Amino acid sequence: xxxxxxxxxxxxxxxxxxxxxxxxxxxxxxxxxxxxxxxxxxxxxxxxxxxxxxxxxxxxxxxxxxxxxxxxxxxxxxxxxxxxxxxxxxxxxxxxxxxxxxxxxxxxxxxxxxxxxxxxxxxxxxxxxxxxxxxxxxxxxxxxxxxxxxxxxxxxxxxxxxxxxxxxxxxxxxxxxxxxxxxxxxxxxxxxxxxxxxxxxxxxxxxxxxxxxxxxxxxxxxxxxxxxxxxxxxxxxxxxxxxxxxxxxxxxxxxxxxxxxxxxxxxxxxxxxxxxxxxxxxxxxxxxxxxxxxxxxxxxxxxxxxxxxxxxxxxxxxxxxxxxxxxxxxxxxxxxxxxxxxxxxxxxxxxxxxxxxxxxxxxxxxxxxxxxxxxxxxxxxxxxxxxxxxxxxxxxxxxxxxxxxxxxxxxxxxxxxxxxxxxxxxx
Amino acid sequence: xxxxxxxxxxxxxxxxxxxxxxxxxxxxxxxxxxxxxxxxxxxxxxxxxxxxxxxxxxxxxxxxxxxxxxxxxxxxxxxxxxxxxxxxxxxxxxxxxxxxxxxxxxxxxxxxxxxxxxxxxxxxxxxxxxxxxxxxxxxxxxxxxxxxxxxxxxxxxxxxxxxxxxxxxxxxxxxxxxxxxxxxxxxxxxxxxxxxxxxxxxxxxxxxxxxxxxxxxxxxxxxxxxxxxxxxxxxxxxxxxxxxxxxxxxxxxxxxxxxxxxxxxxxxxxxxxxxxxxxxxxxxxxxxxxxxxxxxxxxxxxxxxxxxxxxxxxxxxxxxxxxxxxxxxxxxxxxxxxxxxxxxxxxxxxxxxxxxxxxxxxxxxxxxxxxxxxxxxxxxxxxxxxxxxxxxxxxxxxxxxxxxxxxxxxxxxxxxxxxxxxxxxxx
Numbered sequence: 001x002x003x004x005x006x007x008x009x010x011x012x013x014x015x016x017x018x019x020x021x022x023x024x025x026x027x028x029x030x031x032x033x034x035x036x037x038x039x040x041x042x043x044x045x046x047x048x049x050x051x052x053x054x055x056x057x058x059x060x061x062x063x064x065x066x067x068x069x070x071x072x073x074x075x076x077x078x079x080x081x082x083x084x085x086x087x088x089x090x091x092x093x094x095x096x097x098x099x100x101x102x103x104x105x106x107x108x109x110x111x112x113x114x115x116x117x118x119x120x121x122x123x124x125x126x127x128x129x130x131x132x133x134x135x136x137x138x139x140x141x142x143x144x145x146x147x148x149x150x151x152x153x154x155x156x157x158x159x160x161x162x163x164x165x166x167x168x169x170x171x172x173x174x175x176x177x178x179x180x181x182x183x184x185x186x187x188x189x190x191x192x193x194x195x196x197x198x199x200x201x202x203x204x205x206x207x208x209x210x211x212x213x214x215x216x217x218x219x220x221x222x223x224x225x226x227x228x229x230x231x232x233x234x235x236x237x238x239x240x241x242x243x244x245x246x247x248x249x250x251x252x253x254x255x256x257x258x259x260x261x262x263x264x265x266x267x268x269x270x271x272x273x274x275x276x277x278x279x280x281x282x283x284x285x286x287x288x289x290x291x292x293x294x295x296x297x298x299x300x301x302x303x304x305x306x307x308x309x310x311x312x313x314x315x316x317x318x319x320x321x322x323x324x325x326x327x328x329x330x331x332x333x334x335x336x337x338x339x340x341x342x343x344x345x346x347x348x349x350x351x352x353x354x355x356x357x358x359x360x361x362x363x364x365x366x367x368x369x370x371x372x373x374x375x376x377x378x379x380x381x382x383x384x385x386x387x388x389x390x391x392x393x394x395x396x397x398x399x400x401x402x403x404x405x406x407x408x409x410x411x412x413x414x415x416x417x418x419x420x421x422x423x424x425x426x427x
Numbered sequence: 428x429x430x431x432x433x434x435x436x437x438x439x440x441x442x443x444x445x446x447x448x449x450x451x452x453x454x455x456x457x458x459x460x461x462x463x464x465x466x467x468x469x470x471x472x473x474x475x476x477x478x479x480x481x482x483x484x485x486x487x488x489x490x491x492x493x494x495x496x497x498x499x500x501x502x503x504x505x506x507x508x509x510x511x512x513x514x515x516x517x518x519x520x521x522x523x524x525x526x527x528x529x530x531x532x533x534x535x536x537x538x539x540x541x542x543x544x545x546x547x548x549x550x551x552x553x554x555x556x557x558x559x560x561x562x563x564x565x566x567x568x569x570x571x572x573x574x575x576x577x578x579x580x581x582x583x584x585x586x587x588x589x590x591x592x593x594x595x596x597x598x599x600x601x602x603x604x605x606x607x608x609x610x611x612x613x614x615x616x617x618x619x620x621x622x623x624x625x626x627x628x629x630x631x632x633x634x635x636x637x638x639x640x641x642x643x644x645x646x647x648x649x650x651x652x653x654x655x656x657x658x659x660x661x662x663x664x665x666x667x668x669x670x671x672x673x674x675x676x677x678x679x680x681x682x683x684x685x686x687x688x689x690x691x692x693x694x695x696x697x698x699x700x701x702x703x704x705x706x707x708x709x710x711x712x713x714x715x716x717x718x719x720x721x722x723x724x725x726x727x728x729x730x731x732x733x734x735x736x737x738x739x740x741x742x743x744x745x746x747x748x749x750x751x752x753x754x755x756x757x758x759x760x761x762x763x764x765x766x767x768x769x770x771x772x773x774x775x776x777x778x779x780x781x782x783x784x785x786x787x788x789x790x791x792x793x794x795x796x797x798x799x800x801x802x803x804x805x806x807x808x809x810x811x812x813x814x815x816x817x818x819x820x821x822x823x824x825x826x827x828x829x830x831x832x833x834x835x836x837x838x839x840x841x842x843x844x845x846x847x848x849x850x851x852x853x854x
Contacts, residue, residue, distance in 0.1 A: 037499065045488075045497045053480040061472075070472045072464060072690040100527040101719040108714040112539055116554070116578065127543070127554050143713070150713045151543065263499040265721040286570070286577045287535040292528040292722065294479075294692040 003339045004420055016421045019414055023371065026411050031372030033408040038190070038350035039399040040259055043319050047312065048261040051302045055294060059301070069293040075285060076277075077267075081296035085269035087306040088224055089255050091239060095271050097280065100291045103256035103268035107217060108147055110252055110270070113283055114180070114215065115151055120249050120279045122213035126151075126180055135173060135182035137165050139353050139381035139392050141190040144183040144219065153180070155383030160192060164200030167207075174209040181215035186235050188222035191381055191394035192353040193346020198236040205241035209250075218253040222349040225259060227321045229314045233347055239273070248273040257299060259350065260312065267291075267299050320350075323397040323405055327352060330406070334413040340420040343395075352395040353381065360419040361390045367415035373408045430766045431847055443848040446841055450798065453838050458799030460835040465617070465777035466826040467686055470746050474739065475688040478729040482721065486728070496720040502712060503704075504694075508723035512696035514733040515651055516682050517664060522698050524707065527718045530683035530695035534644060535574055537679055537697070540710055541607070541642065542578055547676050547706040549640035553578075553607055562600060562609035564592050566780050566808035566819050568617040571610040571646065580607070582810030587619060591627030594634075601636040608642035613662050615649035618808055618821035619780040620773020625663040632668035636677075645680040649776040652686060654748045656741045660774055666700070675700040684726060686743070686777065687736065694718075694726050747777075750824040750832055754779060757833070761840040767847040770822075779822040780808065787846040788817045794842035800835045 007015065061068050064079040076082065077098025086093035099106040113119070114126045126132050134148040137160040149155055156173060159166040165184070173179050184204070186196045204216060218238060226232040242248045251273075257266035272280070303309050328345055331354075335341045342355045356364055361378035368375050376394040379385040395412075397405055434442065488495050491506040503509065504525025513520035526533045540546070541553045553559050561575040564587040576582055583600060586593040592611070600606050611631070613623045623631075631643060645665060653659040669675045678700075684693035699707070730736050755772055758781075762768045769782045783791055788805035795802050803821040806812040822839075824832055 039498050042495070045495065048497075049484070052482045052484070052486075055479045057476070057479075059479075068469070068472065070475075070689040070691055071466050072685075102715055105715050112543065115543055116539065125554075127552075146713045150710060258499075262497040262721065264497055264501075264717065265719045283577060286573045288529055288532050290691065292692045292719065294689065295719065295722070 001337045003337060004417075004424060005339065009425070012421055012424055016418065016425070019418055019421070023367070023411075023414050023418060026414070027371045029372070031407065031411065033372060033400055033404050034374045035396045035400060035405075035408055036374050036376050037399070038259075038396045040263060040316070041319065041399050041401065044316055044398070045262065047315050048302065051261060051298050054298055054301045059297070063297070069297050072289045074290045074293060075281060075288070077291060078293050078296045078300070080300040081267060082269075084300050084303060084305065084309075085255060085267070086271070088309060089220065089253060089269065089271050090237060091253070091271045095274065095277060097270045097277065097284075098291055098296055099268040099270065101258075101265050101268065101295070103219070103221065103254040103258070103270075104143060106268050106270045107144070107219065107254055109287070110217070111147055111151060113280065114213070117283055119213040119215055120276055126213075129178055129180070131178045133176070133179045135170060135179060136383040137183065137189075138383070139192050139394070140183060140383075141185060141219075142376075142380040142385070144217070145383045148183070149384060157383050158182075160189065160194065162194050164194070164196035165204070167200055167203045171203070171207050174207060174211070174214060177210040179209070180211055180213060181217055183217045183219065185219050185221055186238070187220060187233060188225060188346055188349025190221065190349065191351035192344045193349045193351060194344065195233040195348075196235055201236040201238050202241050205238055205247055205250075206245045214250060216251045218251050220253055220255050222259075223255055224309060224313050225316070225350070226313065226348045227317050227324055228347050229310065229317050231347070239271075249276050252276065257303070259316070260303070260309065261299060265295065267296055320398060322402060324352065326402065326406055327395060327397045327409055330409045330413060335416075338417070338420070341416055350396060350398055352397065354393045354395050355391050356393065356416050357420045357423055358389045358391050360416070360423055361387060361393050363419040363422065364393060364412070364415045367418060368412055371411050371415070373411045375412070428764045430764060431844075431851060432766065436852070439848050439851055443845065443852070446845050446848070450794070450838075450841050450845060453841070454798045456799070458834065458838065460799060460827055460831050461801045462823045462827060462832075462835055463801050463803050464826070465686075465823045467690060467743070468746065468826050468828065471743055471825070472689060474742050475729065478688060478725050481725055481728045486724070490724070496724050499716045501717045501720060502708060502715070504718060505720050505723045505727070507727040508694060509696075511727050511730060511732065511736075512682060512694070513698070515736060516647065516680060516696065516698050518666060518680070518698045522701065522704060524697045524704065524711075525718055525723055526695040526697065528685075528692050528695065528722070530646070530648065530681040530685070530697075531570060533695050533697045534571070534646065534681055536714070537644070538574055538578060540707065541640070544710055546640040546642055547703055553640075556605055556607070558605045560603065560606045562597060562606060563810040564610065564616075565810070566619050566821070567610060567810075568612060568646075569803075569807040569812070571644070572810045575610070576811060584810050585609075587616065587621065589621050591621070591623035592631070594627055594630045598630070598634050601634060601638070601641060604637040606636070607638055607640060608644055610644045610646065612646050612648055613665070614647060614660060615652060615773055615776025617648065617776065618778035619771045620776045620778060621771065622660040622775075623662055628663040628665050629668050632665055632674055632678075633672045641677060643678045645678050647680055647682050649686075650682055651736060651740050652743070652777070653740065653775045654744050654751055655774050656737065656744050658774070666698075676703050679703065684730070687739065688726060688729070692722065694723055747825060749829060751779065753829060753833055754822060754824045754836055757836045757840060762843070765844070765847070768843060777823060777825055779824065781820045781822050782818050783820065783843050784847045784850055785816045785818050787843070787850055788814060788820050790846040790849065791820060791839070791842045794845060795839055798838050798842070800838045802839070
């Protein structure tokens with residue numbers, strides 16, 4: 001297709017009318033497609049259904065810790081679950097705490113502990129730091145941003161490049177003592193799908209920060225979520241690097257089985273230095289007696305070890321890959337030559353970042369919604385939901401079946417073109 | 428037996444030597460008995476083992492909310508679980524939030540929300556109230572006290588009588604604006620086992636408090652945990668009473684299935700006014716996408732409704748009652764006439780409160796520990812673990828099998844007598 005901006009007004013108007021006709025045809029279909037969140041689809045969920053009855057009357061109820069899985073106890077979770085998650089997180093099992101079904105809750109608790117008591121090296125609780133700030137990589141994950149926003153942090157946007165954070169900017173910003181931390185999704189980042197380079201990770205580990213309690217929220221949500229398991233992207237060991245510089249306590253890492261087994265009923269984990277774990281335990285012991293050990297047991301029986309986890313994740317990949325490829329192929333075909341859009345081509349994770357023409361993201365999302373296709377809100381990829389260029393949209397291809405996804409993307413591409421033409425006509 | 432204080436020094440010394448011989452005989456047995464916490468025993472746990480495989484390939488994965496139990500969603504939990512817990516808590520299901528496996532975590536989160544954001548009617552976050560205070564009924568539950576202590580509240584002890592709190596004292600104390608709340612276990616209280624009278628509950632609901640954000644932490648942990656299911660103790664509906672006085676937002680109620688199904692793997696619930704739930708949701712939406720719905724499903728399939736829950740709880744009672752009766756009979760027999768001890772005779776819950784001679788509780792617990800019988804720490808029943816009279820001990824009869832419990836109580840009674848005689852000899 002011809003470059004939109006090189007069409008004359010008449011051509012643009014003609015194309016617009018033609019696309020509008022198509023759009024109205026889709027609207028009349030009464031579609032109801034939801035691509036708002038990164039939810040696994042029904043086939044993916046079914047992969048873990050053997051877990052339902054995996055604990056039965058033959059299952060020993062006492063594990064390595066010598067305690068009944070059904071009763072109270074084990075603040076940090078069962079040894080078996082800690083070992084499983086440690087393998088997935090590439091850390092020592094004694095550095096792991098198993099939580100409930102959500103790593104988001106563990107992140108929230110971590111920030112809340114910082115607010116209330118301070119982190120391990122805090123001079124005072126974060127609550128008492130009136131102009132507290134948190135670095136937010138953009139495009140990024142709305143739920144990360146929302147936690148720190150609700151707790152009164154000023155959110156400072158920092159560009160996320162193809163190989164990780166704009167480290168020059170990060171290094172400059174952390175000279176301010178009131179900058180208390182940064183949210184990171186280091187592998188297959190949400191939503192751009194990029195993976196941090198070793199060099200960027202080393203700089204995060206090495207940099208000197210004015211705040212002694214600067215915290216890297218290392219949300220490795222997609223650490224084993226490769227779309228191409230034969231060519232997995234790997235990241236540097238941030239804990240090992242941080243140890244080199246004496247900054248190990250700076251990092252709190254998170255992972256979960258939400259997109260390995262079940263989003264609503266997985267197990268979550270936090271990994272940190274021994275000193276951090278001791279500090280966390282001091283307060284955590286007042287909060288809980290320990291998370292659901294029967295669910296940990298189900299997971300350790302079902303997932304067994306890293307080798308089995310990888311096999312299981314390859315089955316997820318086989319279901320997800322065609323969806324990602326469908327979206328990317330459709331983008332390539334529909335926007336070829338138009339010069340109105342850019343997008344990322346992730347090799348793992350759950351999202352694609354799409355950049356439309358400036359000032360069009362909200363309009364595109366609205367047009368899609370009017371046609372029955374619900375996308376993640378425009379702006380959600382930016383702190384405070386404010387995308388200053390109004391161009392970035394998070395695409396979540398996982399939930400709809402392939403047929404529906406294909407239909408949804410037809411609608412989406414149409415809406416992008418309509419919005420782009422509307423903008424050109426206005427200029 | 429003769430009253431200890433009426434024996435002469437010789438008689439006391441002779442008895443002491445005789446008891447010491449017995450004590451040494453027990454010590455030589457190398458006992459290892461733990462009565463520190465209110466844990467259900469293995470037979471009680473087994474009552475819920477049918478739950479393991481209750482979700483299977485025939486179970487529909489979509490409930491009343493139209494959402495897949497396995498996927499993300501439902502901040503307040505499934506409708507089925509909310510209805511089940513609402514029946515148990517005697518509230519409307521729309522006033523219920525289902526949490527993870529622990530009501531303690533929900534209490535902690537509630538207090539943390541108060542600290543960070545304030546409660547619904549707070550003029551400022553509790554964190555900003557420098558001389559914040561919380562009322563602690565004694566004897567009471569150490570984990571309640573510990574939450575508010577760790578969060579910097581001054582803990583004010585208030586006597587808990589046989590029919591509930593010393594309300595004259597409570598009403599006096601709440602005239603101080605910095606008194607922000609009170610911990611209550613209204614039925615079969617931990618650890619005395621007493622149940623609040625309707626009049627006491629009415630006064631809690633009616634009283635005027637200086638703090639607009641005064642909060643009653645209504646931990647109805649043992650609401651259906653009767654030892655004598657044919658003669659259950661019931662309590663007044665505090666929400667209904669509070670509505671009469673316009674104080675409904677004052678109450679946050681909690682319950683769980685920790686001692687219905689599994690302590691490590693039950694479901695927890697919070698009940699509160701609609702206004703409170705709206706307020707909680709505002710912050711909770713940043714904390715979690717919702718708790719484990721598969722575990723809610725296991726519970727609703729297994730426990731079905733209040734009628735089935737009652738039948739299930741009667742099976743617990745049948746296992747627990749003999750243990751409570753054993754302890755109470757042993758106390759009556761061993762301390763008959765000695766005039767050195769008092770104890771409560773609960774008709775539900777998990778604990779008995781034992782009061783020994785003043786200044787002896789720590790010594791008794793130590794003597795027991797030396798003989799291999801671990802009790803709850805002396806002092807645990809009081810805020811800050813400080814029992815000014817050093818006489819109260821929490822007895823938790825549930826965990827040991829009957830044989831072991833009997834043995835443990837023999838040791839305990841011996842230790843009480845030894846400590847009492849030591850004290851008399853010192854005077």
